[in-house]
Amino acid sequence: MRKLVSIIIPAYNEAENVRHIFDKIKVVFDTLPYNWEVIFIDDGSKDETINTVMALSKENNNVYFLEFSKNFGHQLAVKAGLDNAYGDCVVSLDCDAQHPPEIIPDMLVKWEEGYDIVYTIREEDKRLSKAKRSTSNLFYKLVNSLSDIELEAGTADFRLLDRKVVNVFRNFHETEPFLRGLIKWLGFKQHGIHYSPAERFAGSSKYSVKKMIHLALHGVTSFSIKPLYTAVYLGLSMSLLSLLYIPYVIYAFYSHIEVSGWASTIMTIVFFGGLQLIMLGIIGIYVGKMFMQTKNRPNYIIRSTNLKDQS
Structure with a gap:
């Protein structure tokens, strides 16, 4: 019997990216011996994201959606996906296509080798401004120096979790989960894969400097005093x-x-x-x-x- 891979995709004002990311995932899984499903989590979008996802779900019986009543934030959108995904493993990635689905087969290979968590590490993107890259590096230095966890620079919310890890995650009820830190804190058998980020297909980044600072402060205070x-x-x-x-x-x-x-x-x-x-x-x-x-x-x-x- 084929194993089921659940793919969760948080989306906030990503109407232009929904079909593009689904098509890329479909191309990948057409060559893999797995059953698969995609769960979009609409995080209170103000554009046509949810309507686009609904239309896609009517065309494909392996497309599902969760529509939030308002914007609860990226981390809780991922948490909602984990709470409602029932695959043998769960892959989370962003809707903007910067997390390349082409990496998923490599993640599945490591999973089949026995790793419970396969996370990704983003290579430095030379296309970003120097200020943006410096801010990102400062974020990881701050988290590592002031908290009790160690995150590699570039650790992304693009990861694969085994079913037993997802079951543990469902017991977490933090109001503001810092998922990158929780993944490290969980333990289990983990493996990191490096990847080069692709260009955003459409739209603009939702992470402003203000949100990055908030995320850094939240990450530090979530795991250390x-x-x-x-x-x-x-x-x-x-x-x-x-x-x-x-x-x-x-x-x-x-x-x-x-x-x-x-x-x-x-x-x-x-x-x-x-x-x-x-x-x-x-x-x-x-x-x-x-x-x-x-x-x-x-x-x-x-x-x-x-x-x-x-x-």
């Missing part, structure tokens, strides 16, 4: 440095030296005020995570789907 220790060490260091000011105060007192100007005073206040805000912000992120988690709200809401409950 090192930032809290860093804040403590920074505050202690500043307190010790402030002791160096005491000799000057004593000297000025006995020498009757007038303290000139207010600029230095204001600068000191602003500096330490900013430092305190950073520390409070770090603490606030952790408290906020606990606050959102205790609400126990559903991670996402499905507005419509053509998937039948297989649980």
Whole structure:
């Protein structure tokens, strides 16, 4: 009996890419001895994404969709796909075709060799601006230095998970899952495959610098409390440095030296005020995570789907 490969594709305003990525996947699986299905997760798109997917599902009996009630974010869209995919293994990739489906056969080979997780590592894309590449490298350095996980630079959300790994994932109910980190944290037998990203077929990237910063902060605070220790060490260091000011105060007192100007005073206040805000912000992120988690709200809401409950 042929094994079933489930492919999950989160999509946000990707109407122009839906048919293109499906056609590329179909070409790949026409040469492989597997049954396969594609599950599109519409993440609250404002264009014709869901209508395009629905039309595609009527033309192909192995195309399914999950339509979110609003935009819940890429990571939760992938999580929803994992929650609703029942293949012997599950492959996740983006809808913009930058994750080349042509890599899937190599991933399946490693899976058949016994690897539970086959993840991909993106080679540096020279077509991107220097600023974009620098930001990406900084993201991984920040996550690795301030968290308890180690991510290779270029690790992508293009991966294959064995059925038993997916079953474990379904027990996770974090409000903001950082999937790249969770994959590393899970353990299991893992293998990385390098790939060169293809050009986006249509549309533009949904990851702005602001979203990258948010993802980095979220990744760090999801797997470590090192930032809290860093804040403590920074505050202690500043307190010790402030002791160096005491000799000057004593000297000025006995020498009757007038303290000139207010600029230095204001600068000191602003500096330490900013430092305190950073520390409070770090603490606030952790408290906020606990606050959102205790609400126990559903991670996402499905507005419509053509998937039948297989649980």
